[in-house]
Amino acid sequence: MRQIPVLKPAYDQEEIDAVAEVLSSGWVGLGPKTMEFEEAFADYIGCDYAIALNSGTAALHLAACALQLKADDEVIVTPITFVSTVHAIGYVGATPVFGDVEPDTLNLDVQDVEKKITAKTKAVFCVHYAGHPCDMDALHKLCDAKGIYLVEDAAHACGAEYKGVKIGSISELTCFSFHAVKNLACGEGGAITCNSDWFARYFREMRWLGITKDTFSRTVNEKVYAWQYWVDKLGFKCHMHDISAAIGLVQLRKLEKNNAKRRQIVQRYQDAFADLDWLERPVEKEYAKSSWHLYVVKVPNGQIRDRLIRHLKEHNIAPGVHYYPINLHPYYKNIKAEVPVANQIWKRIISLPLFPDLTNDDQERVIQAIYDFMP
Structure with missing residues (x-):
């Protein structure tokens, strides 16, 4: 596969x-x-x-x-x-x-x-x-x-x-x-x-x-x-x-056309995941038109996130994590950082495949893999 x-x-x-x-x-x-x-x-x-x-x-x-x-x-x-x-x-x-x-x-x-x-x-x-x-x-x-x-x-x-x-x-x-x-x-x-x-x-x-x-x-x-x-x-x-x-x-x-493709892919994800109560979908606020570089969802905790990453990899799907907070990297660890939201939320985020040439069949594979996962 x-x-x-x-x-x-x-x-x-x-x-x-x-x-x-x-x-x-x-x-x-x-x-x-x-x-x-x-x-x-x-x-x-x-x-x-x-x-x-x-x-x-x-x-x-x-x-x-x-x-x-x-x-x-x-x-x-x-x-x-x-x-x-x-x-x-x-x-x-x-x-x-x-x-x-x-x-x-x-x-x-x-x-x-x-x-x-x-x-x-x-x-x-x-x-x-x-x-x-x-x-x-x-x-x-x-x-x-x-x-x-x-x-x-x-x-x-x-x-x-x-x-x-x-x-x-x-x-x-x-x-x-x-x-x-x-x-x-x-x-x-x-x-x-x-x-x-x-x-x-x-x-x-x-x-x-x-x-x-x-x-x-x-x-x-x-x-x-x-x-x-x-x-x-x-x-x-x-x-x-x-x-x-x-x-x-x-x-x-090609940028406008490719960004429109990204938006279509995102909408398909949004519709597909609407009924999953354990998965939080990304938002687009009223003032914003996102370029949808990433499609980042949130799950309840880091343990579930890491299990989901393993699950997707077993299905030959490469997820991402954007990002591990900079303040937690060794080079920056001595800089005081009071960022309680960032320090917790990174454990819950996962980026799913998103690019203009993502086919309907491949996106369906991603969606089905998410549905097959037991949180």
Whole structure:
């Protein structure tokens, strides 16, 4: 029996042809396809600028750099996230302060965030968990009142909307991931969206070692001194390249269709599990249109969750757990974290297979396996 993965990219001949075109062009680094992708993605999101990078982690890191976060600064962040969100805070020497999460969406609890703001708090990094937008009005109201920055981690939320507006066009800085299994999958990649000329210029220089002009711009725009550039920042090497961008352009054209497929799959799960009193289905709040990156259900306790994982694996179905709280990892265990919801709810969560190419027959296998389980 073939294994059903929990996540999988949706590629076909279009992506293969797009990569072949770039390889044949002779320019595979940061170049015209990356610029084309940036313009197309910004247009889709509804923002002025999208700066393409090699990962969502790099996007978060550069956002922290741009805000000049430093030692002794505090940044409030969810513990229910991939470790990149929190590592980016540490990269600049700042201290993560873990905010608790809402028990239904697993997004940051705004009331708990407010309790944890101190004189040292400089920013909040919110994560749109599983593709469901956070309560952005409440977060903006709080951060504006306290004079602190708000950065969105939209790694899960490509195509998601808050009150009818695309995630990525709402806040000053929004960070995206285009990792291999994200809704828009470039293999590896990321981006920061913004509406500021200054931020856009800063990110373009910082992604390319602080160099004022990238190689393609110097090659195309300069007549004589194509070799000349200046370094005025201690930057990093984290730009996107044209191979990833070519894949991204195809994926972007398919994004709405693929997200609609995700929504159909989710609705089938929701209908199928409606009568199971031991399984709590994910919610979608009135203000949100989720991108449904993950389908995360909750069971009564950790013992049942672990038994269910074993049961699904025995049926050649690969579930996931998103995530083990960051505050419980060895590296972060010495940081005090008062997050009672997060510390308990992670034991109850399990991600079921969700990706655009999940067939009806394979989804039926998952549904039947859940029904065959004895909690």
